[in-house]
Amino acid sequence: MARPQRRTVRDIRRGNRAVLLRALYFSGPTSRNDLTARTGLSAATVSTMTADLLGENIVVEAGQVESDGGRPRVLLRVNPEYGFAVGVDVAETHVRVGLFDLEMTERAKVDYMLRPARHDPELVARHILAGVEVVLSDAGVSPEQVLGIGVGVPGIVEPGADGVIHAKTFGWDGVPLGALLRRGTSLPLYVDNGAKTMGQAELWFGSGRGASDAVIVLLGVGVGATIVADGTTFRGVSSSAGEWGHTKIVAGGRPCRCGGRGCLEAYIGIEAILDRAGVTSGGDWEEDLARVLASKSPVVEETVTYLGVGLANLVNLVNPEKIVIGGWVGVQLGESLLPGIRRATAANSLAEPYAATSIVLGRLGPDAVALGAATLVLEEFLNAPQVARITAAG
Amino acid sequence: MARPQRRTVRDIRRGNRAVLLRALYFSGPTSRNDLTARTGLSAATVSTMTADLLGENIVVEAGQVESDGGRPRVLLRVNPEYGFAVGVDVAETHVRVGLFDLEMTERAKVDYMLRPARHDPELVARHILAGVEVVLSDAGVSPEQVLGIGVGVPGIVEPGADGVIHAKTFGWDGVPLGALLRRGTSLPLYVDNGAKTMGQAELWFGSGRGASDAVIVLLGVGVGATIVADGTTFRGVSSSAGEWGHTKIVAGGRPCRCGGRGCLEAYIGIEAILDRAGVTSGGDWEEDLARVLASKSPVVEETVTYLGVGLANLVNLVNPEKIVIGGWVGVQLGESLLPGIRRATAANSLAEPYAATSIVLGRLGPDAVALGAATLVLEEFLNAPQVARITAAG
DNA sequence: CATCTTAGTTCAGAGGCGAAAACAAGCACC
DNA sequence: GGTGCTTGTTTTCGCCTCTGAACTAAGATG
Known part of the structure; x- marks a missing residue:
């Protein structure tokens, strides 16, 4: 109320x-x-x-x-050069910083690798701040021209000015990334979950364009979703809405890295798919997944079914106009299996809401997280095109 | 956008x-x-x-x-007597019509029994129209004083002026109840799903009061939910959002009357509970359920677990501030088992969103559907306190 | 070059809000 | 009872925004 x-x-x-x-x-x-x-x-x-x-x-x-x-x-x-937005993608293996003009054309970018297991918050913050300097000088843009910095991170971002992050799989519990960054820059900061920034990108510039009720799902190492209601990303009371990957689709089923059982992610996360197929990874997951898909193993069919169940739950609960399947796993699955995914979804959802939904693949590729983060800045600009606030996105 | x-x-x-x-x-x-x-x-x-x-x-x-x-x-x-609102509850076994003043005090009501299997739309419409006349004359209120008629029905209500209803379990497929009613009255009509009107009632006047992100679940013969985001009931693109009862919690599990398998309703709907407990109903479900609860059968514990899984999925996906458990089954379960339900929910949801949620019982009882339907009229009045439109609620 | 058509600008008027002054209605104290 | 103090409500006035209508701009047509 x-x-x-x-x-x-x-x-x-x-x-x-x-x-x-x-x-x-x-x-x-x-x-x-x-x-x-x-x-x-x-x-x-x-x-x-x-x-x-x-x-x-x-x-x-x-x-x-x-x-x-x-x-x-x-x-x-x-005027695409009236100002610029920085978009940052903090992922498990790298930090990527991109500079975008107002048309969201990428003007410069830089990557920093992260050693897989070590995610010192200070280090990540330093990478981001250094990255901002690099892309600005590469593109010949001065800091005054920058309208803000958007950051997409894994895990849950608390609402509030400090951008506090909880990301179990990342080893971060209560890391105030926003506060760390503000020590090094006075630009407006917007910190948000990476699945949400990706969703924002697909919604504004990708396959979700024009939809006002949509769900953008991210299938990768983790599994997440962005729920868009009436044009606005749905965040819930503490900004963690959309944790689709840990909803249960098999009560008491396979154990999940979150500690629970029967989570969707425990069936269709990349590690779960490979595990169910009995593949011991050679290190390149994309290749491994390609092999599984080519193998015609029953695991493929099962994966489609589980994904269909997960999507059907979204169809029933959210009644979206469009579901966009993104993330590299999602795209790789979707390219060959989309008709089956649609069938599996139809089989597990109610007829009326299913009929109202179209299921499509994302089309922005791996840069969508950074692009979406920059879009947070753009959104603020379009809403109040002169008064930029210095806060974390809530 | x-x-x-x-x-x-x-x-x-x-x-x-x-x-x-x-x-x-x-x-x-x-x-x-x-x-x-x-x-x-x-x-x-x-x-x-x-x-x-x-x-x-x-x-x-x-x-x-x-x-x-x-x-x-x-x-x-x-002024509580500035105007009045009619609230109608169309349920499986009866049609109830109530007249409320602006403070939502019930001034008169009337019930019409329905033979369980026969739900002729014309008959229901006649009952409603007759009921309106009866409550008005009982309370001594003239039609000019009535701001509108709200109707809560089972199933999915299409957005649009005709109030078209799809309710499989009710035998209605594309019944234009709004249009049928408009033949008999010129008052503004608001037709909405009964779970949503009940949710509205609990949100405005019951346990959900004051919450802006909440879920009100209805456990009865059917299982449904009202999702409230930022103070507004979430409807989705074709007004069917919140079909929680047919989300899957056990992929490939028990068959459900919707035709699917593993639906939440196939575990915690009243028929499912009794069936799992091996009770052949003597006709009075409330009594049957009370017996099952008293029996300490493992079915009770299982039911709590399944409900917890279903609630946990809502916690993860929606991140509400409050979950209100309503409907007669919900209240009966909750009265003795609420702590267990909370534990089961905690066990199946992520820590952060669970910590932000409080799980409480509804407190409005069986009249909540009609009250909520009347609230649709109130809502319109509060939004535009003079221009009442003649449409179905979308 | 007069006329027509469409695009964009200027102006006067109506409606709305907030700050501050004015007014109202009590209390306290002499 | 009178005087000043306090708090609640109304009135006055200036400023802001929008819109319709009149007006200007810039080209096409014959």
Whole structure:
């Protein structure tokens, strides 16, 4: 029952400005005339507001297009160089830092390898801060031009300014990554779970584009999901919503590395798939998985069934318009098995919600986590295109 | 990415009016002074707005309270007789119609029994329409005073004006109940799933009060859930979100009446519990269940475990602040077994989200479905306290 | 070059909010 | 009882935002 409370007449301007900017951003080059139609605002308002935005250099002109018989339309677009966003992917084996312009074109990136078992928080923080400096100088961008730094990490991120992280598999329990980073930078920081940032990327720029109720699942070493309700990522009361990988699909079943039994991840996480297939990994999981898939072992069919059960539970519970399967395992499975995955999902879900859902593969590849992290910055920019706050994403 | 688009200066007034009215409604008798603090609005705005509301008779004075040394505060409250709401519960065995004032005090009610297997939509519609007439005349309320009719039904309700219902267990597939009712009344109609209306009732007036991220589960013949995110009931793209009963907790497990296997309902639905305990029902399920619970059969412990698994999946996926267990089976189980249910849930969920959740019993009893249905009308009234629309709830 | 068409800008007016001044209604103390 | 103090409520006034309508801009057409 916590409802938003709006107030003054000034909020209208801010809100409408955000509406206009979003329309401009997602419709590409657009004339003022189109914008009145798209936003529902009057021509007068669009005129004054675009004048403001042009004056602030947030928006720039982008050519003209003649209209039959009358004055040609002037096209406008968001200035992709008005500002930049840093996106960071903290994963089990590496830290990747990317610099993106406002169109989310990657301008520079840098990777730091992590020794698989050692994840000293200080070291990770140093890598990130160093990475930011590197990508800025590589791209010739000054820190003042950067609107913020988004960071995608494994595990659960507490809401709050310190960006406190709990990631059992990572060996982090209560690491205040946000606070560590703030010692080295004054830029706005947004820390969020990596599955969520990936989901955000697929939702805004990938296969989920345009959906307002969607689930983006991440299949990799871990298994997670981003649940999007009415255009907003669903976080729950302590930002840990979407822990799909540890929902139980076989009560009392296979043991999971989380300590529980029968978790979805204990069936379709990469380690579980290889284990069920009796493969002792040679070190390259992608290759191992490819071999299992080629083997026509019954394990493949079982995996599809388990995944279908997991997806069906999401269909029943969330009733999404779209399910996007991402993560490298997800894409590798999906490429050959998508029809079977759809069948298995249909077999385990109710007819009405299943009929409303389309199941598709993600299309952003492994950089989606960093891109999505940068998107946190973009989102803030589009919502309040001048007042950037220095907080962790909650 | 579907964001609300706001526009003119007039929307502010409407929005602030709703904020004020909500504050007034949920804080009981309150002075204008308190309202400025509660709503964040200026004293000036509160003053003019309350003057309007008093003039329209939506708000009335409710005594005074002296303040140490100064002018006494005049208390205001929503006029409980400004309007009335009808709430209807369409269940497997009966149709219940209740008339509520704005404080949700029941002023009259009437029941119609349904022969268990026969659910002619026309008959149900006739019962509802007749029931409305009966409760109005019993309470001496004229139709003009009624703000709307809320109806809670089993199954999935399509979004849209016709209130089309799909309820397999009820024998309804595509029944346009809303359209049937509109032939007999011109009052605003809100049709929604009964588990959701019950959830709404517990959220607003029962154990869920004050929570903004919550799940209200309904355990009865069927098993369902209402997921509340940020104060709003989560419906999904085709309004069927929350079909928790048919999520799978044992892939390939017990057959369920939905046609699937391993559904939660196939373990903790009342028929499943009795079946697993080997009880052939004597007709009174409540008594049967009481006997099973008293028997200390291992089935009891198993039931707790399965319920815990189902709840744990909600904890992991939704990360709610509160889980309310409702429905008659839920309450009967919970009364003696709540600590065990909590333990089973903890054992099957991740530590962080579990720590953020409290699991409690519902406290509204069997009338919650009708009350919640009436609450749909109340909600509309609080959001737009003069313009009532004639549509089905989507 | 006059006219038509479409795009974009300017202006006046209405409605809304908040700060502060004004007003109201008690209490305390002389 | 009068005077000042305290607190609650209303009124006044200035500022902000939006919109409709009039107006300007810029091209096409014949």
